[in-house]
Amino acid sequence: MKKFVSISLSLMVLLSLLGVSNVKVSAQTHVTDISSSDPLAVKVNYLISKGIITGYPDGTFRPDNKVTRREAAVVLGKTFSLNGTKRKTSFKDVRSSDYASGYIQSAYEKGFLNGYGDGTYRPDHYMTRSEMSYLLAKAFNFSATKNYYFIDVNPFAHYYRVINKLANNGITVGYTDDTFRPTRKVTRGEFAIFTARALNSSFRVIKDQPSPETRIVKADWLNVRKGPSTSYSSTGGLEDGSRVNYYFKTGDWAFVKGAGYEGFVHTAYLGMPLSIINGKVITLDPGHGHTDPGAIANGLVEKEVVLSVSKKLRAYLENAGAKVVMTRTDDSRYPSLSERVWIAENSNSDTFISVHANKHSSEDAHGTETYYNYYSPNGSDARKLAEYIQNRLYKAIDTSNRGVKHGNFQVIRDNYVPGVLVELGFISNPEDAKKLASDVYREKAAKAIYLGILDYYKYK
Numbered sequence: 389m390k391k392f393v394s395i396s397l398s399l400m401v402l403l404s405l406l407g408v409s410n411v412k413v414s415a416q417t418h419v420t421d422i423s424s425s426d427p428l429a430v431k432v433n434y435l436i437s438k439g440i441i442t443g444y445p446d447g448t449f450r451p452d453n454k455v456t457r458r459e460a461a462v463v464l465g466k467t468f469s470l471n472g473t474k475r476k477t478s479f480k481d482v483r484s485s486d487y488a489s490g491y492i493q494s495a496y497e498k499g500f501l502n503g504y505g506d507g508t509y510r511p512d513h514y515m516t517r518s519e520m521s522y523l524l525a526k527a528f529n530f531s532a533t534k535n536y537y538f539i540d541v542n543p544f545a546h547y548y549r550v551i552n553k554l555a556n557n558g559i560t561v562g563y564t565d566d567t568f569r570p571t572r573k574v575t576r577g578e579f580a581i582f583t584a585r586a587l588n589s590s591f592r593v594i595k596d597q598p599s600p601e602t603r604i605v606k607a608d609w610l611n612v613r614k615g616p617s618t619s620y621s622s623t624g625g626l627e628d629g630s631r632v633n634y635y636f637k638t639g640d641w642a643f644v645k646g647a648g649y650e651g652f653v654h655t656a657y658l659g660m661p662l663s664i665i666n667g668k669v670i671t672l673d674p675g676h677g678h679t680d681p682g683a684i685a686n687g688l689v690e691k692e693v694v695l696s697v698s699k700k701l702r703a704y705l706e707n708a709g710a711k712v713v714m715t716r717t718d719d720s721r722y723p724s725l726s727e728r729v730w731i732a733e734n735s736n737s738d739t740f741i742s743v744h745a746n747k748h749s750s751e752d753a754h755g756t757e758t759y760y761n762y763y764s765p766n767g768s769d770a771r772k773l774a775e776y777i778q779n780r781l782y783k784a785i786d787t788s789n790r791g792v793k794h795g796n797f798q799v800i801r802d803n804y805v806p807g808v809l810v811e812l813g814f815i816s817n818p819e820d821a822k823k824l825a826s827d828v829y830r831e832k833a834a835k836a837i838y839l840g841i842l843d844y845y846k847y848k
């Protein structure tokens with residue numbers, strides 16, 4: 389008797405929460421246990437207003453309660469207005485008298501859900517987040533064009549495909565620790581969020597998927613496996629020096645793609661991430677030289693200052709894997725302006741940086757500015773490059789910001805390579821000159837230009 393009471397009570401609660409019983413429950417327009425400022429509230433209210441879900445008779449929604457497979461089928465059935473008439477089902481454990489039999493059978497016939505291999509549906513089992521993903525991906529016929537990754541969703545797992553479809557369609561971004569927790573039981577709150585997003589695009593979200601890092605294999609032979617441990621089978625091997633794209637890490641294992649393979653490799657055998665400018669060719673042009681000293685003031689000679697800064701900049705760029713071409717490395721000769729352009733173009737450079745320092749008849753003139761040329765063949769890229777460099781440079785050396793300007797200089801005007809001309813500061817201004825004389829500030833300037841170049845390549 390006692391057992392019977394508890395069963396019928398739980399059935400009552402179930403029936404009323406799903407709003408499918410003959411026990412009349414007034415639809416709760418506002419549930420009492422979700423604050424109106426909670427982003428969940430608007431989604432729950434949306435689904436209630438569409439008659440897809442209801443709260444409990446006491447006015448609560450209980451968002452942390454789990455969802456049974458029976459309840460999930462009913463929500464789906466209502467979402468798609470499936471035939472909910474109780475009837476015989478294809479599952480041996482769902483009787484026709486089950487209040488959800490109609491929805492379960494209709495959803496099954498539509499191909500939205502599957503049972504288990506033994507012919508059961510297990511309606512009282514709680515639904516996992518991966519099962520829910522399968523259900524929604526099927527029911528909403530989601531497709532995927534891009535690969536999104538969660539650190540606990542193995543791309544070789546059967547549920548990867550459906551979870552990826554949800555991510556592609558703005559239904560999930562996972563948790564803040566980059567997990568999706570596929571085996572966790574889905575809660576009523578989560579199920580409401582996912583269903584609302586699936587139904588209404590204004591609720592959808594965009595998952596951040598950073599571009600992969602490039603890494604080099606540092607082992608004679610590195611096994612690529614189907615999961616993050618040596619117990620998974622190998623799909624192949626990578627040779628020493630192979631270059632791979634590194635997508636995510638779980639424990640000591642990284643999911644990588646490269647050399648025709650994809651899978652998990654142990655991170656101990658991968659080198660450090662390669663910089664975004666690895667392999668880029670960059671021409672550095674220290675202004676003036678030899679017979680042309682450039683500006684002279686306050687004990688400084690421009691050709692020396694800019695050569696010193698350029699050499700420091702070269703070191704930053706080469707450390708990051710860039711190939712640096714210099715228009716001059718010493719003061720032994722003066723390359724003409726057209727020769728400087730030729731060097732950049734002939735080396736197939738990606739960018740061209742000319743380094744200068746300024747002079748004015750008034751010693752009051754001061755500050756940093758960066759030039760590009762509107763009319764140069766790649767003027768818009770050049771402008772971006774100038775903006776990124778200028779934005780880093782004046783802050784790093786604490787000079788006034790004279791901004792990014794169009795300038796009619798031959799080395800950036802007649803150049804197919806996107807180029808800029810940087811004026812570090814005014815040699816003729818005592819304060820700027822003090823910085824330009826200082827090795828510490830030259831280092832800061834070089835690093836800032838380097839970081840600006842990185843910013844530019846990230847933007848590209």
Ligand SMILES: [Zn+2]
Pocket residue numbers: 675676682683690744745
């Ligand atoms: Zn100059």
